[in-house]
Amino acid sequence: MIQYIPYNIPFIAVALLVGIALYILIFKRNMVKIVMGVAILGAAVNLFLVALGYRAGGVAPIYTVSPQGPMVLPVPQALTLTSIVIAVSIIALMLTMVMHTYRHTKDVDAKKSRTMKG
Amino acid sequence: MEFLTVHSPALIIALPLLAAFVIPLLGRAGATIRDTFNVAILGFTAFLVAVLAIDVYTGGTRVYTFGATVPEMAIPQGYMVPVRIMFEVDAISIFMALATTVVTIAAFIYSLQFLKGETGQERFYSLLMLLFVGMLGLELTGDMFNMFVFLEILSIAGAGLASYRVNMADAVEGGFKYIVISAVSALMVLFAIGILYAQYNLLSIAALAHNMQYNTLDMIALGLLAIAFVMKLAGVPLHMWAPDTYAVAPAGITPMIYTSSAASMYALYRVTFTLYGGAFDTGAIGWVVIILGVLSMFIGVMMAIHQTDIKRLMAYHAISQSGYMLLGVGVGLAVLTDPVALASYGRDAMNGGIFHIINNALYKGMLFLTAEAIFFRIGTRDLNRMGGLGHKMKWTAAFFIIGALAISGIPPFNGFASKLLIYESVFRFNPLLSVIAMFVSLVTLASFTKVFYSAFTGAEMPSLGQVREVPRSMLIGMGVLAACIIFFSIFPGLVVDAIVAPATDALIDQASYINGVMGAAP
Amino acid sequence: MLSKIVRTISDQLILFILVFGFYIITHGHLTPGGGFQGGAVIASGVVMMIVAFGSNQIKKSLRERHLAVVESSGALIFIGMAFAGLGTTFFYNFLVGTPVFGIIPPTGPNPGNLWTGGVIPLMNLGVGLKVIAGLSAVVLAMALFSSGEEVEE
Numbered sequence: 176m177i178q179y180i181p182y183n184i185p186f187i188a189v190a191l192l193v194g195i196a197l198y199i200l201i202f203k204r205n206m207v208k209i210v211m212g213v214a215i216l217g218a219a220v221n222l223f224l225v226a227l228g229y230r231a232g233g234v235a236p237i238y239t240v241s242p243q244g245p246m247v248l249p250v251p252q253a254l255t256l257t258s259i260v261i262a263v264s265i266i267a268l269m270l271t272m273v274m275h276t277y278r279h280t281k282d283v284d285a286k287k288s289r290t291m292k293g
Numbered sequence: 294m295e296f297l298t299v300h301s302p303a304l305i306i307a308l309p310l311l312a313a314f315v316i317p318l319l320g321r322a323g324a325t326i327r328d329t330f331n332v333a334i335l336g337f338t339a340f341l342v343a344v345l346a347i348d349v350y351t352g353g354t355r356v357y358t359f360g361a362t363v364p365e366m367a368i369p370q371g372y373m374v375p376v377r378i379m380f381e382v383d384a385i386s387i388f389m390a391l392a393t394t395v396v397t398i399a400a401f402i403y404s405l406q407f408l409k410g411e412t413g414q415e416r417f418y419s420l421l422m423l424l425f426v427g428m429l430g431l432e433l434t435g436d437m438f439n440m441f442v443f444l445e446i447l448s449i450a451g452a453g454l455a456s457y458r459v460n461m462a463d464a465v466e467g468g469f470k471y472i473v474i475s476a477v478s479a480l481m482v483l484f485a486i487g488i489l490y491a492q493y494n495l496l497s498i499a500a501l502a503h504n505m506q507y508n509t510l511d512m513i514a515l516g517l518l519a520i521a522f523v524m525k526l527a528g529v530p531l532h533m534w535a536p537d538t539y540a541v542a543p544a545g546i547t548p549m550i551y552t553s554s555a556a557s558m559y560a561l562y563r564v565t566f567t568l569y570g571g572a573f574d575t576g577a578i579g580w581v582v583i584i585l586g587v588l589s590m591f592i593g594v595m596m597a598i599h600q601t602d603i604k605r606l607m608a609y610h611a612i613s614q615s616g617y618m619l620l621g622v623g624v625g626l627a628v629l630t631d632p633v634a635l636a637s638y639g640r641d642a643m644n645g646g647i648f649h650i651i652n653n654a655l656y657k658g659m660l661f662l663t664a665e666a667i668f669f670r671i672g673t674r675d676l677n678r679m680g681g682l683g684h685k686m687k688w689t690a691a692f693f694i695i696g697a698l699a700i701s702g703i704p705p706f707n708g709f710a711s712k713l714l715i716y717e718s719v720f721r722f723n724p725l726l727s728v729i730a731m732f733v734s735l736v737t738l739a740s741f742t743k744v745f746y747s748a749f750t751g752a753e754m755p756s757l758g759q760v761r762e763v764p765r766s767m768l769i770g771m772g773v774l775a776a777c778i779i780f781f782s783i784f785p786g787l788v789v790d791a792i793v794a795p796a797t798d799a800l801i802d803q804a805s806y807i808n809g810v811m812g813a814a815p
Numbered sequence: 816m817l818s819k820i821v822r823t824i825s826d827q828l829i830l831f832i833l834v835f836g837f838y839i840i841t842h843g844h845l846t847p848g849g850g851f852q853g854g855a856v857i858a859s860g861v862v863m864m865i866v867a868f869g870s871n872q873i874k875k876s877l878r879e880r881h882l883a884v885v886e887s888s889g890a891l892i893f894i895g896m897a898f899a900g901l902g903t904t905f906f907y908n909f910l911v912g913t914p915v916f917g918i919i920p921p922t923g924p925n926p927g928n929l930w931t932g933g934v935i936p937l938m939n940l941g942v943g944l945k946v947i948a949g950l951s952a953v954v955l956a957m958a959l960f961s962s963g964e965e966v967e968e
Contacts, residue, residue: 213476220480227491239845239927260851261445265476267953272469279462303905314890317883360906
């Protein structure tokens, strides 16, 4: 059992990052911190996708240097790239909204900007 | 024509995408050229959706593989599994695509004169085309990761459009809540896709369904997918974003964001019925969906009673009506493995739930458009400050009456037809659920009577003396939806037999979906 | 606007960043990289110029109108390549076998031939243009917004 720990370190890191991100999203009220929480969640899922493609003894899956031995899976790397692009757009959009909210209310507290209740 | 039919799944996505990229360039040439171009693209896309619908209803599931030598060849020579991105259009996909197209055309025509005088109009229409592409792509695709990408496209476009009026503080707040919830739910979907890929090395829905062994990791993936899609479709208890976002979206965007919630509900059905299908005991999952439906119905309508903001009230009613759809299809899911019960009342319950999806998109969309029309004329959404608008805004009041009667389930409107299907079949499953559904219907009628009384009847308030009827394009937009409602009300049986029953069959019959892709092996 | 040393170094450094970014974009089908990655590198070069010179100075050279035109043309290159294969299927790689980017790459380790790949290098170029223009416009708009002005149409 103890010899499986080194292979599982990326997945333990994913679990830690997801836990930190969910804690931030549930308990923090500052809008900039909520944006950071979404960014950390995105990073955790990207790490999970890249880590699940690893094959022991494999090398980078580049076509022009393809060796005779095993390569790691290339498809999760393509999925991760798409996810990074989408995360960049989402974070840019959220930061713009935070800037507009600050311009209106001079405060980035998500509880104080609740103009709509009920 | 053969060319159009074969390539229509790709062209349906590609033409509005091309329009979204061309609009900023075309907007330099003037507003009329841009509007004509948009109308032409939307009209041609609607024509292609109709062509594809006729082809799918007569010929069965249609598969389109991107980048292959022949569009139907999902599995190339010498392979055992499908390798490219493919669109698999069956009856339920094209049903949702029809609903999306009708609502988008109405919303677009409505926005033509709503936005007069606003800045940044090219970006509005660009984002509207992207939202349209996102919804259609989510409904037509047969690949899990493609579903994730289109889900993100429609979330980003929807959030950008919801916070379009940046000079109002609550618009930006509504958009922020929408994008945070959408980002978290989409990342949960990606996590589940990662788990499924790690086990089976496949991304195509049909191939995953073919190889699905239902072990612990698959149960975790199902739980993540279900929670993520319930967050997106604003089902109670994860519905907190919906009233804020639906209230502040401008022009015709609220019906489109509401239809994108319906598309997320379609994605939930696609995952539970087709991806996991008959591999597990659907009774437990069916009861979970039923409980979610009943909670949404009840809490939605109870929170709607005391609202004073007209669009927030309608947003809570939208949440409540989503509960009806979840209830109907949940009953079908609960009896999926029991052939006797399925034949006697399961199919009718699913017919009612699915018919309710398109009915709700039509009349809820029209009610949101009338509320925005009132906001356009008097600048406020507060019910306490409205009164006597029916004297001047006759057409808007007429459309509101049609929508309010339809949503409450009053005969002869189409709301009554779908709700009757749900009441009858759910009563045979469990009588208590049917009683709750009828009670919610009554409270809906009471709530809309209150809105009608305070907004449209009564004496005119002195501050609203100069109110006139809304511009003509907005009336045409509402009229398109009203015409569809009246058509569905006069011929409900025809609509159910023609487009709803094939959709139910496509959901229940997992084998034909798998066969559409895997059976194409050379 | 930062000090004269920073401005001089940024002026020299932006050329290397542009060359490196375009190298990543054009060799996307041979080495790790591609449209988005190269575009992000060049956009970070633009961010360096905005930080060094101040957004008001950069606003005079990088007008938002021109950036919108570049962005739209990059996107149109991408989707035009996709439509051009519609004779067979959407997104079909119709340039394989033709003299334009159509050489079949050999298997096994090899130095890599730039003229392989078919439609992929052209799509990389389109995506790279779009990402450069898009990310630069986003950062420029945020910088102008927080200094108190609005971007004109």
